[in-house]
Amino acid sequence: MKLKTTLGQLRLLAIMEGISYLLFALTMPLKYVFEMGMPNKIVGMAHGVLFIAYVIWVFLVGNNRKWNWKKMGVCWIASLLPFATFWVDAIYLKPLEEN
Numbered sequence: 001m002k003l004k005t006t007l008g009q010l011r012l013l014a015i016m017e018g019i020s021y022l023l024f025a026l027t028m029p030l031k032y033v034f035e036m037g038m039p040n041k042i043v044g045m046a047h048g049v050l051f052i053a054y055v056i057w058v059f060l061v062g063n064n065r066k067w068n069w070k071k072m073g074v075c076w077i078a079s080l081l082p083f084a085t086f087w088v089d090a091i092y093l094k095p096l097e098e099n
């Protein structure tokens with residue numbers, strides 16, 4: 001993963017955003033079942049920042065690489081589904097970086 005490129009940064013963001021989504025899902029029961037709100041606040045804030053960064057980087061990389069709106073839309077929708085950003089990294093992003 002080449003972090004000096006926007007594509008490499010997007011790959012890292014996709015993985016981090018996916019992990020934060022799963023962690024956010026784990027902290028929800030802590031908040032509502034065990035009334036422990038602090039883990040949810042911390043992970044929720046991190047997830048929100050990573051989500052926004054991911055959405056912006058999809059646009060930047062898509063614009064630089066002349067992606068159509070459908071491909072960018074698939075990447076954006078993936079940010080709303082658990083595990084989908086991992087799929088986007090494997091299907092769309094990793095092959096681009098290998099070229």
